[in-house]
Structure formats: C-alpha cells, structure tokens
Amino acid sequence: MVLVPTIDATSPSRADLHALDTACRDHGFFLLANHGLDAVLTNAWRETERFFDAPRSVRTAIMRDRDNPLGYFDRELTKRKRDHKEVFDFVDPTFAPVDARNRWPNDLPGFRATMTELYDALSALTDRTLEIVLDALGLTGESRNVITCSRRGSMLRLNHYPVGDPVPAHERDGLADLGPTALGYHTDPGIITLLIQDDTGGLQTESHAHGWIDVPPQPGTIVVNLGDCMQAYTNDRYRAAVHRVVPMTKRRRFSIPYFSNPPREATVAPIAALCDGGVRYRSFAWREFMDARAYDNFADLGADDAQVTDYRVGAAT
Numbered sequence: 001m002v003l004v005p006t007i008d009a010t011s012p013s014r015a016d017l018h019a020l021d022t023a024c025r026d027h028g029f030f031l032l033a034n035h036g037l038d039a040v041l042t043n044a045w046r047e048t049e050r051f052f053d054a055p056r057s058v059r060t061a062i063m064r065d066r067d068n069p070l071g072y073f074d075r076e077l078t079k080r081k082r083d084h085k086e087v088f089d090f091v092d093p094t095f096a097p098v099d100a101r102n103r104w105p106n107d108l109p110g111f112r113a114t115m116t117e118l119y120d121a122l123s124a125l126t127d128r129t130l131e132i133v134l135d136a137l138g139l140t141g142e143s144r145n146v147i148t149c150s151r152r153g154s155m156l157r158l159n160h161y162p163v164g165d166p167v168p169a170h171e172r173d174g175l176a177d178l179g180p181t182a183l184g185y186h187t188d189p190g191i192i193t194l195l196i197q198d199d200t201g202g203l204q205t206e207s208h209a210h211g212w213i214d215v216p217p218q219p220g221t222i223v224v225n226l227g228d229c230m231q232a233y234t235n236d237r238y239r240a241a242v243h244r245v246v247p248m249t250k251r252r253r254f255s256i257p258y259f260s261n262p263p264r265e266a267t268v269a270p271i272a273a274l275c276d277g278g279v280r281y282r283s284f285a286w287r288e289f290m291d292a293r294a295y296d297n298f299a300d301l302g303a304d305d306a307q308v309t310d311y312r313v314g315a316a317t
Helices: 014-026 038-053 056-060 111-137 141-145 228-233 286-298
Strands: 006-008 029-033 071-073 086-090 150-161 183-186 192-197 203-207 211-214 222-226 243-245 253-261
Touching (some): 006 014, 014 029, 014 111, 038 056, 038 111, 038 192, 111 150, 111 192, 111 222
Parallel strands (some): 006 029
Antiparallel strands (some): 029 222, 071 086, 150 253, 183 243, 192 222, 192 253, 203 243
C-alpha cells in the first residue's frame, strides 16, 4: 500500500487526484513528480552545502534575533525543546520592502542569486500545486479563489541536521535541552509547504490510520505537505500534516522547505462549499497566528505553541 502518493505535476490523472485526496484526509503529505526544477535544485543543493560548510563566523554574523526572525539560527525550539538543526531563513528577495529584512552572508558570491532563482521557481510551483489540491477537493467557481498564496508573505528555509548538537559546547550554557527527535512533531502554520529533501531520510508524518510513517526520499520528486491554514480553509476535510524528523546518527541531512503562506493581511475562515456539516472554525487573522508561532520558535514562552485548533468553534479563548 502506497501511503504517500506520487502525483504528476504536469497532468495529474483522476487516479492521482483520488490518491491525493485520500492522503490529505489521512496525513497531509504527497510527492510531486515531473516538476521541471532539476537544474534549479542542483544549484540550490550546491549553495546550501557551501553555506553550512563555511566558517561558523559567516553564519553567526547574520544571526536571527527577536526583532527580525530572518537569517541564521541554530537553537530553534519545537514544543519547548531545542531542535537538532541549524537553519537559514529568507523571504522574497525580489520585493524591496520585504528584502530589506533579509540577512545575506558575506564572502559567498553567487549564493543570493541562486537562492533568488530557487524562490522564483518554488513560488511558481506552489501556485500550480494549489490548483491540483483544489481539483482534488472538487472546488469550482468562486470557491477556488478563497485560498490565496502570497510569495511576498512566504518564506524559504535551508535546513542542516548534523549528527549531534548543532551548537558548539562552549555556547550551550543556559540553552533549552535538545529534544528526543531532531525536529519535534509539529504542523506548519501556512497553506502548503514544498520540501526538497536529500537522500538521508528521517522525515516522518503521523497517519490517522497507521501512526507514524516514513516520507522516504524519492529521486526526482518534491515533497508537499499541508499546513494549518489549509486545514481551517477546508473545514477539517484535509489535515495539516503532523510531522517530525528523527535524529541523525550516521550522516547529516539537508532539506529545503518553502513555506507558502496567505497574504499578510488575510483572514482565514472555512470555505462555505465545504461546510455542509457546519462551520468548524471561527475566522482568524493570519498575521496574529503567524506572529504567535514565530515567537514560540525563538524562545520558550512557558506554554505550548499556538495551534490552529485554538480557533475551532467552541475552543477556549
């Protein structure tokens, strides 16, 4: 039984859409084949490894802080436990008001140009992927226009999962303990995440029917998972993917997620055509939800991070 189906990005068949629908109801993951980005991804992998293999001073010079969550970080929290990873985050490099917040490394010529190429390619592929998901949902007319992805409100991340603690021993005083997994179980807050993963493995998702299952690397494919906003928009028809990464024990792992989000000013609410059995979510401002999740990842606020289920009708406020 194939639990994480592979979908043709150019011309998905009726069988593809059925398999996608089944997977999104159960765990929220599928794979995209024939995406046409092989050359772009080759360049991106080269620059990703070059960034994380550069002297540590190159990365720490652009360290994230409380006022600006972009740049480099090696002590992110998930569920109040420290992840076994280091990251580099940036937003749309082609839109000057947004790009002004980006922190680009010095002494890595060609890095920014390659990352801009990747951002462009994944933004376009996200639009195509969303259309496929809407087809699987059977939405028509104005219902298809409710969910909107904004490249200016989205983010691209480079992940490096080393074997062992990503923070040097002399910098660990006062830090939260490492979690039991390399990346703790969580959902992504936005609409759709496109994930490029290397061949190391370790990504898992929680299936309603089968418990934790692997999302194995498959050459030539891009991983897709649904986020919290998709779960709310679809009124629980589709599931925000609960996922985690197991610790690296023999070799390091790289991955590159593109987090596709609603416009900053968007209000998220269930699509009327999917509410025959009643509305399960009250509307909420995407800006407030995203800000809450970002702060939770930066510091331990003494409570679990914000969840989309906080906005279910009848949930405590």
